[in-house]
Amino acid sequence: MKTKLRLDQVAKSYGSVRALRPTTLDVPEGEFLTLLGPSGSGKSTLLQILAGLTACDHGDVWIDGRLSTDTPPHDRGIGLIFQNYALFPHLTVAQNIAFPLEMRRLPRAEIDRRVARMLEVVQLPHVGDRLPRELSGGQQQRVAFARCSVYEPSIILMDEPLGALDKRLRDDMQTEIRRLHKELGATILYVTHDQEEAMAMSDRICLMNDGGIAQLGTPSEIYFRPRSVFAAEFVGHANFIAPTPASATSKCMVRPENIRLLREGEKADTVVDAILEDTIMLGAFSRHVARLITGERLVAVNWSDEKGAPHHPGETVRLGWDACNTVHLAAEVGR
Amino acid sequence: MTVIATELPATRADRRLLARYLPLVPAVAFLAIVFVIPVAQLLFLSFFDNKGVPTVAHYERLVANTTYFQVVLNTLSYSAWTTLFCIVGGYPIAYLIATISARHRNPLLIWILVPLWTSFLVRVLAWMVILGAQGVINRTLLSLGLIERPLDLIYNFFGVMVGSVHALMPIAILMMLSVMLNIDRSLSSAASTLGARKSMAFWRVYFPLSLPGVAASGLMVFVTALGFFIAPQLLGSPSNIMLAQLIIVQLEEALNWEFAAALSVVLLAATILVVVVFDRTLGLSSLTGEVRAGASTRKGGLGRLSGDLGRQLVSGIGWGSVYAGMLLGKILPYRRRRLGEERRPFLWILGLIGIAFLALPTFFLIPISVSENRFLAWPPEGFTWQWYQIYFSSAIWVDATFRSIGVGLATAALSMVLGVPAAFVLARQRVIGKSVIISLMLLPMVLPHIIVAVGLFYLYAKVGLVGTNIGLIIGNTIFSLPYVVITVMAVLRNYDERLDQAAWTLGATRGVAFRRITLPLLKAGMVTAFLFAFVKAMDELAIALFVADAGTPLLPKQLWQEMSYKIDPSLAAVSTLILVIVGLSIAIVQILNSFGAKRS
Numbered sequence: 001m002k003t004k005l006r007l008d009q010v011a012k013s014y015g016s017v018r019a020l021r022p023t024t025l026d027v028p029e030g031e032f033l034t035l036l037g038p039s040g041s042g043k044s045t046l047l048q049i050l051a052g053l054t055a056c057d058h059g060d061v062w063i064d065g066r067l068s069t070d071t072p073p074h075d076r077g078i079g080l081i082f083q084n085y086a087l088f089p090h091l092t093v094a095q096n097i098a099f100p101l102e103m104r105r106l107p108r109a110e111i112d113r114r115v116a117r118m119l120e121v122v123q124l125p126h127v128g129d130r131l132p133r134e135l136s137g138g139q140q141q142r143v144a145f146a147r148c149s150v151y152e153p154s155i156i157l158m159d160e161p162l163g164a165l166d167k168r169l170r171d172d173m174q175t176e177i178r179r180l181h182k183e184l185g186a187t188i189l190y191v192t193h194d195q196e197e198a199m200a201m202s203d204r205i206c207l208m209n210d211g212g213i214a215q216l217g218t219p220s221e222i223y224f225r226p227r228s229v230f231a232a233e234f235v236g237h238a239n240f241i242a243p244t245p246a247s248a249t250s251k252c253m254v255r256p257e258n259i260r261l262l263r264e265g266e267k268a269d270t271v272v273d274a275i276l277e278d279t280i281m282l283g284a285f286s287r288h289v290a291r292l293i294t295g296e297r298l299v300a301v302n303w304s305d306e307k308g309a310p311h312h313p314g315e316t317v318r319l320g321w322d323a324c325n326t327v328h329l330a331a332e333v334g335r
Numbered sequence: 336m337t338v339i340a341t342e343l344p345a346t347r348a349d350r351r352l353l354a355r356y357l358p359l360v361p362a363v364a365f366l367a368i369v370f371v372i373p374v375a376q377l378l379f380l381s382f383f384d385n386k387g388v389p390t391v392a393h394y395e396r397l398v399a400n401t402t403y404f405q406v407v408l409n410t411l412s413y414s415a416w417t418t419l420f421c422i423v424g425g426y427p428i429a430y431l432i433a434t435i436s437a438r439h440r441n442p443l444l445i446w447i448l449v450p451l452w453t454s455f456l457v458r459v460l461a462w463m464v465i466l467g468a469q470g471v472i473n474r475t476l477l478s479l480g481l482i483e484r485p486l487d488l489i490y491n492f493f494g495v496m497v498g499s500v501h502a503l504m505p506i507a508i509l510m511m512l513s514v515m516l517n518i519d520r521s522l523s524s525a526a527s528t529l530g531a532r533k534s535m536a537f538w539r540v541y542f543p544l545s546l547p548g549v550a551a552s553g554l555m556v557f558v559t560a561l562g563f564f565i566a567p568q569l570l571g572s573p574s575n576i577m578l579a580q581l582i583i584v585q586l587e588e589a590l591n592w593e594f595a596a597a598l599s600v601v602l603l604a605a606t607i608l609v610v611v612v613f614d615r616t617l618g619l620s621s622l623t624g625e626v627r628a629g630a631s632t633r634k635g636g637l638g639r640l641s642g643d644l645g646r647q648l649v650s651g652i653g654w655g656s657v658y659a660g661m662l663l664g665k666i667l668p669y670r671r672r673r674l675g676e677e678r679r680p681f682l683w684i685l686g687l688i689g690i691a692f693l694a695l696p697t698f699f700l701i702p703i704s705v706s707e708n709r710f711l712a713w714p715p716e717g718f719t720w721q722w723y724q725i726y727f728s729s730a731i732w733v734d735a736t737f738r739s740i741g742v743g744l745a746t747a748a749l750s751m752v753l754g755v756p757a758a759f760v761l762a763r764q765r766v767i768g769k770s771v772i773i774s775l776m777l778l779p780m781v782l783p784h785i786i787v788a789v790g791l792f793y794l795y796a797k798v799g800l801v802g803t804n805i806g807l808i809i810g811n812t813i814f815s816l817p818y819v820v821i822t823v824m825a826v827l828r829n830y831d832e833r834l835d836q837a838a839w840t841l842g843a844t845r846g847v848a849f850r851r852i853t854l855p856l857l858k859a860g861m862v863t864a865f866l867f868a869f870v871k872a873m874d875e876l877a878i879a880l881f882v883a884d885a886g887t888p889l890l891p892k893q894l895w896q897e898m899s900y901k902i903d904p905s906l907a908a909v910s911t912l913i914l915v916i917v918g919l920s921i922a923i924v925q926i927l928n929s930f931g932a933k934r935s
Contacts, residue, residue: 053524073527074535086525090543099539102650103530147529 001028003065004155004187005050010059012045019045021212022058027189029154032181034190036198037208038234043191046208047157050189051080063155074103079148079156079186083163085140087132093143094119094128100151118146121180138169145177149184158190162197174200195235199223207231226253229329239298241270241326251329258325259300261288261317263308268320274298279311290317355764358756359772362816365753366775370813373790374782378603380793381596393597403581407601410578413495413567414560420500421507421556422549424689429508429548431679431686433515443686445921446694451505452867452917453697454874456894457910459569460711461696462498463489463902464703466570469712471699490572498566503559504693507552513825514548534660538653554613555781558606562783565876569898578602579785586789586881599786606782614774697914704907711902722908732909735888739873742804742889746811746872747865753812754819754868755861761820762827773820780817784877787813792881802884810878815868822867826860859927866920873913 005027012020020042027033035043048054050061052073060069068076087096094115101111119125122142132140141161148156158177162170178201181188192198198205199219207215207222207230215222215231226232229240232253239259241252262268274290277297281304288300288311298319311317384390397403432443450458465471466488473485488494518541526536564579571577576584578598585595699713704722706715726732754776760766761773779787791810792801800806834856838848854861879892890913897906 051524051528053528072532073524074530074532076528077530078528080525080528082521082525084519084521086519086521088522088525088540088544090540099526099531100529103535151530 001030003027004029004031004063005189006062007046007050008060008062010046010049010056010061012049012054012056012058018211020049020056021210023213025206025213025216027187029187030185032178032188032190032201032203034192034198034202034205035208036192036195036205036234037214038193041208042211043208044159045211047080047159047189047191051078051157052076053080077153077155079151079153081144081148081156081158081161083160085132085144085161087140087143087147089132092129092131093124093135096132096143097147097150100147104151114150118150121183122146137165138173141165141173142176145180149180149186152184153186155187155189158188160191160193162192170197177201199235205235207234209234224255224327226327226329229253232327232329237299237301240296253327253329254321254325256287256299256301257285259298259319259321261300261302261311262320266318266320269323270326271318271320272298274317274319276311276313276315276317278313288317290319355760355766358760359766362753362757362820363772363775366779366813366816369791369794369809370779370787371775373794374603374787376793377596377786377790378600380593381600383593385591385593393594396594397597397601403598406576406578406581407605409575410561410602411605413499413577414557414563416496417499417503417560417563418553418557420496421504422511422553424500424692425504425507425511425552426545426549427682427685428689429511429515430545431682432508433512433518441925443690445925446690447505447508448921449917450501450693450697451509452870452921454891454894454910454913454917455502455565456874456876456891456898457700457913458501458697459498459565460894460898460902460906460910461700462494462501462570463898464699464711464713464907465696466494466497467711469710471713474713489570492571492575494570495567498570499560499563501693501696502563502566503556504689506559507556510552510555511545511548514551515545518544532657532660534656535653538649538656543649550613550616554609558609558781561606561609562602562785564785565895579783582785582789583880592793595789599783599789602783603786610781697910700907700910700914703904704911706904706907709903711904711907722903722905725905726908726912731888732893735890735893736912738804738888739890742807742811743869743872745804745808746815747868749808749812750815750819750868751861751865754816754864755823758820758823758827762824763832776820777817779813784814784875785881788877788881791878795882801882802887804887806882807878807887807889810882811872811875814875814878815871818867818871819864822860822864823857826857826864830856859924862927863924866924870917870920873916 003026005025007023007025009022009024010020011018011022023042023046025046035046037043045054049056052068052071056069060067062068063071063076063078087093088099091099097115097118098111101114106114115128116125119128122145124139124142124146127135127139127143132143135143144161161177162173165173174197177188177190190198190201202219204216204218205222206213209230214234215227217225222231222235226235226238229238229251232238232240237256239254239256241254260266260268262271272292274292276288276290278289280287284304285301286304288302290298290300292298300319381393382389382391384392428447432440432447435443463470467473468485468489470488472488473482476482477485488497522540522544523536526540527533531539562579564577564583567575567577568580568583578601582595582598582602585591585598702715703711703713705718705720706712707717707719707721708715757772757776761769761776766772788810791806791813795801795806800809830853834852835848838852839845843851874891876891876895879889880895883889883892890909894906894909
C-alpha cells in the first residue's frame with residue numbers, strides 16, 4: 001500500500017521541555033490511525049507538526065511522497081478538526097463550510113452545491129443560515145467535520161474531536177466518523193486519550209508515552225501483546241504476577257478475563273490461593289478482587305453465573321490461568 | 336397555618352430581592368442626585384433668559400450666527416479625525432500586543448498604561464516642549480541643517496491632532512485589546528488549515544471578530560473628543576475653537592450662563608446621538624467587554640445587506656493582500672522561509688513607532704525641569720534645582736498638591752465604597768434593568784466633563800458647596816466611579832464563583848468566605864481600581880475649574896492656568912513630580928499583579 005504520511009525522526013522541544021522525542025511513523029493510504037496516550041505524551045504536538053501549525057526542530061515530514069516539512073498549513077491540503085471545533089463565530093454554518101472552497105476560488109454555484117450536499121451528508125440540511133453558537137455540541141461537531149471534509153482532503157487530522165460530548169452522543173459520532181471514513185476513503189489520524197474510543201475506531205493504534213511511540217499495532221496486538229508495562233496498564237486492566245526466580249528481569253501480565261475463579265477440581269496451568277476481597281456484579285460479567293498471600297491484588301473478570309454458589313468477601317478462593325494467556329514483559333530500562 | 340405557609344416564602348423572597356438590589360442603591364442614588372439632576376437642570380436652564388423668563392432666544396442665536404454653526408462643525412470634524420487616527424494608529428499596536436506571547440505582553444502593555452495614567456496636562460506640556468518653535472523637533476532639524484526656519488508644528492490643527500491622539504489612543508488600544516484577547520487563537524489556525532494564507536486568515540477571520548472592539552473604542556474616542564478642550568486650547572489656534580472652549584468662554588468671559596447652557600445642550604445632543612446610534616447598531620455592552628459577535632448577521636434587510644457588503648469588502652481586501660504578498664515575494668529576492676519563522680517586521684516597526692509616540696514624549700520634561708534656560712527650550716542648558724525650589728517654596732503650589740492628593744484619595748475611597756458593591760451585583764446577579772444601570776454608571780465617562788461640571792456648579796451654588804472639599808470629592812467621584820465599576824466587573828468576570836461555594840461547603844460562613852477567599856483573590860484588582868480612581872481624580876480639570884473657587888487651588892487647575900499664561904520650567908518640575916507619583920502607582924499595581932499571578 002502507498003505511504004500517505006511519513007514522519008522521519010521528527011522531534012520538538014519547548015525550551016527545556018521535550019514535547020516529542022525523535023519519532024518515525026509511516027501511515028498508509030486510507031488507514032484510520034489513532035494516536036493514543038495520556039495528556040503530555042506528545043500526541044497533540046505530533047498532530048500540530050503534521051498540520052503545519054507547529055514547526056519541528058528536527059526531522060522531516062513527507063506528505064504524499066513530497067517533502068513538506070516547511071510547507072505552510074494552507075498549502076498542505078490537510079483537514080484538521082480542532083478539539084473546540086474552532087468554528088468561525090461570525091460566519092453562518094453555510095459560510096463556515098464554504099470557507100475552504102472560497103479559499104480555493106471555486107465558482108459560486110459549485111460552492112453552493114457542495115455546501116448543500118455536505119450539509120445533507122452530516123444530516124443537518126436546515127441549519128445553514130444559523131450561527132455556530134446556536135447549535136448543540138454534537139451539531140457543531142458535525143459542522144466542523146463538514147467544513148473539514150467539504151474540500152475532500154485526502155488526509156484528515158482529528159484532535160480529540162469527541163472530548164466535549166456526552167457518552168451517548170460520543171458513541172453515535174464514533175459510528176458516524178467510521179462511516180464517513182469509509183465513504184470518503186480519506187486517511188485519518190485521530191488523537192484521543194480514551195482507550196475504548198481508540199479500540200472501537202482504529203485500524204491501527206499508535207500508543208504514545210513521554211513524547212515518543214510506546215507501541216504501534218492493531219487494537220488486538222496492543223491489547224493482547226503489549227510490549228511494555230506502560231502499554232499493558234494503559235490499555236485495559238493488567239494483573240502483574242511476581243516473576244519466577246528463573247526470569248527475574250521480566251514481568252508476567254495476565255488480563256482479568258483470563259483469570260478464572262476455579263471450582264472444586266477445576267484445573268489450570270497456574271493455580272494460586274487467594275482471599276476474596278470484593279465481588280461486583282456488572283451484568284454479563286462479574287469482577288472479583290482477590291489478595292494473594294504475598295499481598296498482591298489480582299482482578300478477575302468472569303461471566304456472571306446465577307446458578308453457581310455465591311461468593312462472599314473473606315472466603316478463600318483458588319485462582320487459575322493458562323500459560324498461553326501469560327504475557328512476558330521485559331523490565332523497563334532507563335525509566 | 337395556610338396563611339403562614341403562603342406568607343413565609345413571600346417575605347423571604349422579598350428579603351432576598353432587597354438584599355440583591357440594596358448594594359446598587361447608594362451608587363444609583365448618588366448618580367441620580369449629583370449627575371442626572373444637575374445635567375437635566377442645565378438643559379432646562381437653556382430655555383430661560385437671565386431674568387427667568389422662558390425663551391428660545393439662545394437657540395435662535397445659535398442658529399442665526401454661522402460662527403456657532405462653524406464651531407459645531409469644527410468640533411465634529413476634529414472628533415472624527417481624532418477617532419480615525421486613534422483607530423488606525425492604535426489597531427496595529429493592539430494587534431501586536433494581542434498576538435505576541437503572554438510573556439512579552441506585559442512589558443509592552445506598561446508603555447500603553449504609562450501615558451494612560453499620566454495627566455493630560457502633563458502630556459500636553461510635553462508636546463509643547465517637543466513641537467514648539469524652540470522645541471525638540473525644530474531645534475534638531477535646524478541643527479542638522481534640514482530646515483532654515485522653525486516649522487509651525489504647534490498652535491494649529493497639527494498640534495491639536497498630535498495632542499489629542501496622544502491623549503486618547505491608549506484608551507482606544509486597551510478597548511480593542513480587550514476584544515482581541517478574547518478571540519480564540521485556534522480560529523486563525525483553523526483558517527490556515529482550511530487553505531487561507533496568513534493575510535487572508537487575518538482579513539476574513541481575525542479582523543471581523545475584532546470589529547466590535549474597534550467600534551467601541553471609536554465611540555469612546557469620538558465622544559471624549561467632542562468634549563475635549565485641553566488640547567485644542569493649549570496646542571490649537573485661537574481662531575479655530577471647539578464647542579467646549581466656547582462654553583468656557585461664555586461662562587468665564589461673557590458670563591452668559593444661559594447661552595452656555597444652550598451650547599452644552601448642543602454638545603450633549605451630539606454626544607447622545609452618537610451613543611444612541613452606537614447602541615442601536617452594536618450595543619453598549621461592548622464597552623464593558625461583553626461583545627455580541629456577529630450580531631449584524633442575524634438582522635434582516637439593511638443589516639444583512641450591509642453585512643454582506645462588508646464581507647465582500649473584507650474578502651476583496653483579503654485577496655488583494657494575498658496577491659500583493661505573492662507579487663512582493665516575486666520581486667524581493669526569494670528565500671524559502673522555514674515554517675514557524677514568523678518575524679512580522681512591518682507590524683513590529685509600526686507597533687514600536689506607535690508605542691514610542693505614546694510613551695516617550697513625557698520623558699523630555701525631565702531634562703527640561705533641571706535646565707537653566709527660563710523658556711521651555713531644547714536642548715536643556717546647565718543644571719539647576721531652582722525650578723523645584725520655586726515649586727516647593729510656593730505656598731499655592733504646595734497647597735494645591737496636598738489638596739489634590741487629599742481630594743484624590745478621598746474620591747478613590749468614595750468611588751470604591753459606592754462602586755464595588757454595585758459592581759458585585761452587576762457582575763453576578765440577575766437584576767431587572769441591568770443594562771440601564773450599567774449605562775447610567777458608564778455615562779459620566781462618555782459625557783463631556785465640562786457639561787457635568789457646569790451642571791454641578793449650578794447645583795452647588797444653591798447649596799453652598801462651591802469651593803469646598805466635599806464638593807470636589809463628590810464631583811470627582813462622578814468620573815472615577817465608572818472606572819471602579821468597570822475594573823471590578825472585569826476582575827469579577829475572571830473570578831471563579833465556585834471557589835466561594837467550595838468555601839461555604841467546607842464550613843465557612845459567608846463573611847468568613849468573603850474575607851478569607853474572595854478578598855485575597857480580588858485584592859490586586861481592587862488596588863488597581865482604587866489607584867485608577869485616584870489618578871483620574873488627580874487629573875480632573877473640568878471639576879477643578881468650575882467647582883473650586885479662587886481660594887481652593889488644585890493641581891490640574893494650577894497647571895492649566897500657568898500653562899495658559901506663562902510657561903516656564905517650573906511647570907516641567909511639577910510635571911516630573913506628577914510623573915513620579917504615577918510611576919509609583921503603576922509599580923505598585925505591577926508588583927501586586929505579579930504577586931497575584933504567582934499565587935494563582
